[in-house]
Amino acid sequence: MTSGKKKKDKDIKEDIKELEEDIDDEIEAEEDMSRDFVMIGALIFIVVIFVAGVITIKYFPGINNPQKTDTVVQNSLSYNGFDFTKIDDTWYTNIVVNWQGKKLSYNPGFHYSPAETENISIDRNAGTVLKLSGDQVVYISVDPELNSKSVIAGTEISKVLGKIFFITVKSAVSKNTDNPNIPVVTCENVSDKTKVVMLRKGDTTQVLRDNTGCIIVEGTDEDEIIRAADRLSYNLLGVDKKKIVVS
Helix, strand or coil, rough: CHHHHHHHHHHHHHHHHHHHHHHHHHHHHHHHHHHHHHHHHHHHHHHHHHHHHHHHHHHHHHCCCCCCCCEEEEEEECCCEEEEEEEEEEECCCCEEEECCCCEEEEECCCHHHCCCCCECCCHHHHHHHHHCCEEEEEEEEECCCCCHHHHHHHHHHHHHHHCCEEEEEEEEECCHHHHCCCCCCCHHCCCCCEEEEECCCCCCCCEEEECCCEEEECCCCCHHHHHHHHHHHHHHHCCHHHHHHE
C-alpha cells in the first residue's frame, strides 16, 4: 500500500509539472502573440501616418506651413489714370515723385478705393491748401475720445503729405489728455506757419474747410472718418471722378 501510494503521488506530481509546463508554454505563446499584435499595430499606425502625410503634402500643401499664405489679388481698378490693386483689405497704387533730381517710386495703401469715396463731399481746395504748406508744419489733430481707428485715418493723410509731398507732419489731439507730451491743437491754431487737419465725428461724412483755413475731416463714425481721410488723400494726389474701369 505504501509503495502504491508513493507511485501515485509521483504520478500526480509529474502530471502537475506537465500541466505547469503547458501553462507556461501557453502564457509564452500568448505573450508572443501580444507582441506580434503590438508590432503589427505599430506598423499599421506608421503606415497610416506616412500615407496621411503624403496626402497632406500633395493635396493640402498650405497645412504644412500655416504661417505662409499666398497674397491674393482681389480686385483691380483704373481710375483717372491711376491703377489700383486690392491686396487683402488694402488698395495700393504707384506714385512717382521727384526729389532732388531723382525719381522715387512709392506705393501708398488705402482702406477704401477712390470709387468708394467719390460720394463724399469735399472742399476742392482742401488738398491745395495743404500742398502749399511749404516749410510750414501740418498738425493732424485727433479727438482723444475716438477709438484707435481714428489714428488710422490720421496715418492715411500723413503718409501722403510726408512721403509724397515731403511736408512736415506732426500729431496732436484736440482736447487735453493725461499725456503732457502730446500737443493740443485745434482750428484756432491755424497761422502762417501752421496748418491743421482736424479729425472728428459729425452728422455727415465730409471734408470741409472753415474760414481759418482749417481742414476738417468728419465722419458719422470712426470707419467713416477713415473713408473721409482717404477722400482727402485722393484729392491731394489729384485723383478725380472720371471714367472708372473695374476688372
